[in-house]
Amino acid sequence: MPMTMIQWFPGHMAKAKREVQEKLKLIDVAFELLDARVPMSSRNPMIDDILGQKTRLILLNKADMADEAVTEQWIRYFRDQGRTAIAIDAQSGTGVKQIVAAAKEMVKDKFDKMRAKGIKNPRPVRALIVGIPNVGKSTLINRLAGRHIAKTGDKPGVTKAQQWIKVGKEMELLDTPGILWPKFEDEDVGYRLAVTGAIKDEILNLQDVAVYALRFLSSHYPERITERYGLDRIPDDIVALFDAIGRRRGCLTGGGGIDYDKVADIVLYDIRTEKLGRLSFETPALWT
Ligand code: GDP
Numbered sequence: 001m002p003m004t005m006i007q008w009f010p011g012h013m014a015k016a017k018r019e020v021q022e023k024l025k026l027i028d029v030a031f032e033l034l035d036a037r038v039p040m041s042s043r044n045p046m047i048d049d050i051l052g053q054k055t056r057l058i059l060l061n062k063a064d065m066a067d068e069a070v071t072e073q074w075i076r077y078f079r080d081q082g083r084t085a086i087a088i089d090a091q092s093g094t095g096v097k098q099i100v101a102a103a104k105e106m107v108k109d110k111f112d113k114m115r116a117k118g119i120k121n122p123r124p125v126r127a128l129i130v131g132i133p134n135v136g137k138s139t140l141i142n143r144l145a146g147r148h149i150a151k152t153g154d155k156p157g158v159t160k161a162q163q164w165i166k167v168g169k170e171m172e173l174l175d176t177p178g179i180l181w182p183k184f185e186d187e188d189v190g191y192r193l194a195v196t197g198a199i200k201d202e203i204l205n206l207q208d209v210a211v212y213a214l215r216f217l218s219s220h221y222p223e224r225i226t227e228r229y230g231l232d233r234i235p236d237d238i239v240a241l242f243d244a245i246g247r248r249r250g251c252l253t254g255g256g257g258i259d260y261d262k263v264a265d266i267v268l269y270d271i272r273t274e275k276l277g278r279l280s281f282e283t284p285a286l287w288t
Contacts, residue, residue: 004211008181017050018176023128023162027174028107029055031099033131033140036060036071036087037280040287041192042135044120044180051130055106056083057099061136062196063087064094070280077284090140099144103127125171126164131176134198136175141165148174192281197272210264211238216281224276 008016021052023032030051035042044050045083048250057224058078063071078085086102088095103125104111114122138151164172180200181187191212194201217225218241227235229245246252246258249266253259259269270276 009183013181013209016178016180018045020050020128020130021179022052022098023174023176023178024051027054027126027128028110029057029103029125029127030178031127031129031140032056032058033061033129033133033135033137033177034058035196035198036063036066036074037196038192038198039074039277040282041186041189042132042196042198042280044130046184047130047180050118051179055110057106058083058085058141059099060085060087060088061140064089064092065274065278067278067280070283071130073284077288084113088137088140090143093143096140096143100125101165104170123172124166124169126166126174127171128174128178130180132180132182132198137179141173141175142175144171145175152226195268195271205263206268207260210267213267214238214241217271217276217279221276221279224279228270229278 032043046072060066060074066087075085075087084102084106086095086098086261088099092172107125111122111125129140131137141149144167149165162174162176165175167173182193185190189200191209194204194209194214195213202247214225215238222234224233225241226249229248231244231248235241235244240261243258243262245267246260246263250262251259251262251266271279
């Protein structure tokens with residue numbers, strides 16, 4: 001399925017925020033869906049303001065593709081901030097069972113109060129998924145619903161009558177997620193989202209994205225590069241690294257030079273299809 005990238009304008013952002021805040025009135029807990037490989041870059045920059053005091057559970061999705069040790073660091077990072085985060089893989093369902101249990105635990109006080117007021121059988125816990133495009137919102141909705149729920153267009157302002165999806169007996173989920181925007185003005189964010197495939201390749205220059213990725217991998221996962229491309233060591237110079245990978249992979253132009261577009265394609269393909277293993281492109285150390 002082609003990735004969709006929305007055109008976000010200030011008016012769209014204001015509207016998206018308003019739409020999420022309307023939905024907040026209906027729910028007990030918001031699931032903030034982040035990409036485990038880039039939790040900060042896949043986060044809406046105004047999320048604290050948008051969600052306010054609403055009970056929030058952070059879900060680090062696509063954990064199957066992320067570096068497990070780094071995901072653990074992120075869970076601790078969020079815990080230190082007084083938040084609960086769990087690692088999930090919405091595609092296969094790993095970790096998804098924990099969501100209902102964690103949500104119930106988080107709203108326990110509120111529901112205990114309902115019981116204290118004499119409500120014998122409180123209603124199911126009501127939840128909403130919020131996140132930027134391509135973070136896995138629809139996949140998670142389908143996974144929790146146990147069936148296919150039609151996806152609404154990734155366009156703020158496209159409304160349809162929303163419905164509650166039953167998730168077992170104890171939870172209900174709004175079938176339309178809250179779609180939020182990433183931090184566009186930050187160049188690193190753009191590159192990280194591009195590397196992980198969250199934004200369309202056409203938007204950024206593919207070679208630039210591959211340069212960004214290879215620089216990062218050279219300093220954080222050098223052995224993955226040397227192993228995959230059969231190199232003795234990582235050259236100091238990024239062009240030399242492109243050349244070395246290009247030679248190993250036979251990415252040559254008609255004139256015998258290196259086809260850098262082809263190298264970029266291969267590297268990004270390898271990253272996105274886990275040929276370089278599980279990778280995380282952000283660690284909490286950058287934020288502490
Ligand atoms: P949305 O725009 O937030 O609704 O994102 P989608 O649910 O459409 O997912 C975007 C892409 O990520 C799709 O290709 C999904 O198959 C993929 N995806 C979603 N969740 C996971 C996950 O946990 N692991 C992996 N590997 N891929 C996922």
